[in-house]
Every structure is written in structure tokens, then in C-alpha cells.
Amino acid sequence: MIRLYHDWVPTKVDHEERRHQIAEAVVRIAASRGLQAASMREVAAEAGVSLRLVQYYFHTKQELLAWVLAYLGQQLGRRMTRAVAAQPASPRTFLYAALTALLPTDEESRRIVLAYAAHFTLTLTDPDQEPGLSYANALRDLVAERFGQARVNGDPSTKAAIALALVSGLQLSVLAGQHTGEEAVALLTSHLDEAFRTPGAA
Amino acid sequence: MIRLYHDWVPTKVDHEERRHQIAEAVVRIAASRGLQAASMREVAAEAGVSLRLVQYYFHTKQELLAWVLAYLGQQLGRRMTRAVAAQPASPRTFLYAALTALLPTDEESRRIVLAYAAHFTLTLTDPDQEPGLSYANALRDLVAERFGQARVNGDPSTKAAIALALVSGLQLSVLAGQHTGEEAVALLTSHLDEAFRTPGAA
DNA sequence: ACAGTCATGATACGGCTGTATCATGACTGG
DNA sequence: CCAGTCATGATACAGCCGTATCATGACTGT
Structure with a gap:
């Protein structure tokens, strides 16, 4: 049966903080090697997480960049x-x-x-x-x-x-x-x- | 026998003008879709020449971009x-x-x-x-x-x-x-x- | 006329890109 | 204790990238 009212507390990890961490990695790369060097894989490596993680928190690269800009x-x-x-x-x-x-x-x-x-x-x-x-x-x-x-x-x-x-x-x-x-x-x-x-x- | 002193007149096409034409294509692309959209193939297409031509006049992409900057x-x-x-x-x-x-x-x-x-x-x-x-x-x-x-x-x-x-x-x-x-x-x-x-x- | 260089075309290659898929622990509420 | 969601890992895929290679007309000086 489908839960229509799942009031989910994110639990476990703080998504906002993870995003912050990844965004910081983007900034470091952009400042040192240029934004064009900030591929998803490079960002993941710089942030010390797996590529999948970056995809998980920012579904697409556009979304990642938009978040970084706001940051x-x-x-x-x-x-x-x-x-x-x-x-x-x-x-x-x-x-x-x-x-x-x-x-x-x-x-x-x-x-x-x-x-x-x-x-x-x-x-x-x-x-x-x-x-x-x-x-x-x-x-x-x-x-x-x-x-x-x-x-x-x-x-x-x-x-x-x-x-x-x-x-x-x-x-x-x-x-x-x-x-x-x-x-x-x-x-x-x-x-x-x-x-x-x-x-x-x- | 190797010609040590070949005083070659470029003949045929004016290299400088071709480079000018290709550089203009780069500028158009950069101004409309951004410099990151200026791939060798896109530049060739925009300039109306073959990819090989772009490679011929600018051996590498770095060289092309440097020339465009000077231009x-x-x-x-x-x-x-x-x-x-x-x-x-x-x-x-x-x-x-x-x-x-x-x-x-x-x-x-x-x-x-x-x-x-x-x-x-x-x-x-x-x-x-x-x-x-x-x-x-x-x-x-x-x-x-x-x-x-x-x-x-x-x-x-x-x-x-x-x-x-x-x-x-x-x-x-x-x-x-x-x-x-x-x-x-x-x-x-x-x-x-x-x-x-x-x-x-x- | 012939050998050589210029100028151009077609195409191949390895690598990187963004994204998608499959799998699997960890923890949850009922 | 069990089903479901969260969170994460490993890996695959299609596409584009820059560059290199092979081929071939066109024109040159001798």
C-alpha cells in the first residue's frame, strides 16, 4: 500500500550540509582550474565523495551550478x-x-x-x-x-x-x-x- | 634533394584572411552561445569550412584561441x-x-x-x-x-x-x-x- | 613532364562528459 | 520482523571532444 502522507524527516545526513560541502568543492575547482574543469567527476573527487553522491544531491549539472551560484x-x-x-x-x-x-x-x-x-x-x-x-x-x-x-x-x-x-x-x-x-x-x-x-x- | 632555401610564396589562398574568417566564426559563436560552445567542429561549421581546414590553419585549439584573443x-x-x-x-x-x-x-x-x-x-x-x-x-x-x-x-x-x-x-x-x-x-x-x-x- | 609541396577532404581513435541503471547496506514505521 | 525508503556504490552508455592519419587534387619550379 502506498503511503500518501509520508512526513519524512531527512534523518541520517544533513542534505543541506552535503550540498554545501559539494558546492565548496566546485568553488575550489573553479577558482584554481576554472569552471570548465568542474566536471561531475572532478567535483566528486574534490569533495571526496562518489560521483553518484553528486548526482544524488543535485540531479543534474545545471542544478548543481545554479546552487553554487546561489551559494x-x-x-x-x-x-x-x-x-x-x-x-x-x-x-x-x-x-x-x-x-x-x-x-x-x-x-x-x-x-x-x-x-x-x-x-x-x-x-x-x-x-x-x-x-x-x-x-x-x-x-x-x-x-x-x-x-x-x-x-x-x-x-x-x-x-x-x-x-x-x-x-x-x-x-x-x-x-x-x-x-x-x-x-x-x-x-x-x-x-x-x-x-x-x-x-x-x- | 632537399630544398634548403625554398622561398615559398603562399600562393592560392591568403592564409591571413582564412584565419580572419575562422576567427570571426569563433567570435560569433562565443557571443551567441558562449565560448564553451566553440568546439573545433562548431567553429568549422560556423565558418563554412571543413574541420580539417580549421586544424590546418590553427594546428591546435589553444593556438586558435590565442589567435582569436589577439584578433x-x-x-x-x-x-x-x-x-x-x-x-x-x-x-x-x-x-x-x-x-x-x-x-x-x-x-x-x-x-x-x-x-x-x-x-x-x-x-x-x-x-x-x-x-x-x-x-x-x-x-x-x-x-x-x-x-x-x-x-x-x-x-x-x-x-x-x-x-x-x-x-x-x-x-x-x-x-x-x-x-x-x-x-x-x-x-x-x-x-x-x-x-x-x-x-x-x- | 615530373617531383614536390600546398591545400583540402574523409574518417578513425582514445578519452572524457553527463546521465542512467542496477545493486545493496542502513534504518525506518507499523 | 518485515516491507519500504534513504543513502550510497559500481558500472554502463551514448555522444562529443581534440587530434591524428590517410588520401588526393591543384599548382609549382626546374
Whole structure:
């Protein structure tokens, strides 16, 4: 007889944690050898599990990659939140902390941003690229709000878009080895200094 | 008997033009379906030639991709040069024209920048990523020189690095559909306006 | 006219890919 | 204690990948 109401407690292993573990393996591979090297078998080996396990928790590769993308976004978000929480709530210090947190300054952030960049490039040509957009727009609005709270002249929304695009560019320049993380932070600071300087305007 | 001095005129077909034709096929594929879809067979089909031909002109896939990368850089350079040549030599108009030319504003530039981005991401994790760097540094020096010629306050080199990182970020934001090409141009203009505004400084 | 190289075609090969199938312990509720 | 689901392992399969090989016209300098 078929159980129509099986209220199953996952028991045994924590699926979320396993997925987390496998996703971390994907990130490590993507950051070291590139996302194109992240085959199902490689991921399984890197995570120390069998191929079947990866298939079990993520039925298809697309599903795995989507989960990894969400995982990366969440990691970046946590990073930003933590950096912001340690700062006073002044709009200027908030923006400095929040945007700096997005730069690849240490090994962990470098891995995250690198994997994110690889994934981002893939989504540019796949016909289902929207998901990252809402996140980006929310971030833009958040930054714009703070720019508005500060009394900068000019459109806060414009300033926010510029600052975020600059952060993206700085991320890439660090990943490419053109700047160090510290240099990128310095450049971002320089830009924010100029953006916040209100020159004799009315 | 072996000819030690065969001064062979390639005759028949122009190798350079064939390579150009095949490289264009790679760019089209990369821009529409992603660089990972650019297999040798797909490239051959897109270029309307046989697989053997692609192998003939580029012995290996690495060689093909390297050639495509150079081709893209050259295309971007030509684009910038042309835009600059049409402008008066004022440092400000020069920078506006040069940097705007790098943004994906029409279909051609969109294809080029998209393919370039895909290739760039690949080089981030491959152990031979330097080639693009010298080009980037040369560009940075060029922009810094113009910033120096204009009488902006602050370090010209810093301003140049910021402007170029901003351009990279704007490129990506357009490719991701976050901004239109026109919006990106407006944002870049806004930034340059602010960078060139010399506020009551000595 | 002939030998040699260029240019191109057809096809084969081993390897890796994502996914599916079969099997089997481990633990569950009834 | 037994039937069923969970969780995991081993392995198979079809397809595409990059590359290599064999073959063959077309044209060359001598």
C-alpha cells in the first residue's frame, strides 16, 4: 500500500550540509582550474565523495551550478553584512565597508569572486541569465539610498551605479593580477573620497 | 634533394584572411552561445569550412584561441583609434572618445566585448594569463598621460586606473543587461565630468 | 613532364562528459 | 520482523571532444 502522507524527516545526513560541502568543492575547482574543469567527476573527487553522491544531491549539472551560484551570492552577502555591522552607520563608512567587502582582498574572497566571475561569464550567453540581476539591482538601490543619505551633489542613483561598476572592474583587475587587493581598496577609497567631496556647490 | 632555401610564396589562398574568417566564426559563436560552445567542429561549421581546414590553419585549439584573443584586442584597438582620430586632440575629448569606444554600444562592439570577456575569464585560471596584461598596462599609461596633460588634481595614474576599471565594470553591466549602452556612456561621461572638474584646488 | 609541396577532404581513435541503471547496506514505521 | 525508503556504490552508455592519419587534387619550379 502506498503511503500518501509520508512526513519524512531527512534523518541520517544533513542534505543541506552535503550540498554545501559539494558546492565548496566546485568553488575550489573553479577558482584554481576554472569552471570548465568542474566536471561531475572532478567535483566528486574534490569533495571526496562518489560521483553518484553528486548526482544524488543535485540531479543534474545545471542544478548543481545554479546552487553554487546561489551559494556564492549568499557568501558575498554575508561578507558584506559582517563588514557593515562592524562599522558605525554613517553613510560614508557604510559604503566604504560594504563596497570594500566585495573586493578580493584575501584568499577566501578571491576564491569567491573568481568563481563568481566564471559563473557570471557563463550566464552571459545562456538564455536564463536573469537571476543575478535582481540581486545586483537590490544592491544598487541599497548603495543609492546611502548616497542619498549623504549629501552628495548629483544623482545618487548615478553615483551608485558608477561605484558598483567600479567595484566590478576592480574585482576583475585584481583577479587578472593587474592590481593587488590593497591597491584596489586604495583606488576605491580614492574614488569614494572624490564622490563624497562636495565642491562649493549650492 | 632537399630544398634548403625554398622561398615559398603562399600562393592560392591568403592564409591571413582564412584565419580572419575562422576567427570571426569563433567570435560569433562565443557571443551567441558562449565560448564553451566553440568546439573545433562548431567553429568549422560556423565558418563554412571543413574541420580539417580549421586544424590546418590553427594546428591546435589553444593556438586558435590565442589567435582569436589577439584578433579581438586588435579590433578593440582599431575601434579606439578610429574614435580618437575623429576628435580634436584635447585631453578631455580624447579620453571621452577613447573610453567610450570600449563600451558595447552597438552590435559589433557587443560581440567583441562579449567574446573578449569570455576569453578573459578563461585566462584567469590558465597558467599563461599574462599576455593581456601588457596591453592593459599600456592602455593605463596612455590614459594616465592624458589625465596628466589635463590639469586634474590628484594622481593621474590613480585616475587612469579608476577610469579603466570603471569601463570594465560598465562593459560587464551592459553585457549582463543591467544597463543599456547609452546608459553606460552616460555613466562614464558623468564620471569623467566629475574627474575633470577641478574644485577650488590650488 | 615530373617531383614536390600546398591545400583540402574523409574518417578513425582514445578519452572524457553527463546521465542512467542496477545493486545493496542502513534504518525506518507499523 | 518485515516491507519500504534513504543513502550510497559500481558500472554502463551514448555522444562529443581534440587530434591524428590517410588520401588526393591543384599548382609549382626546374
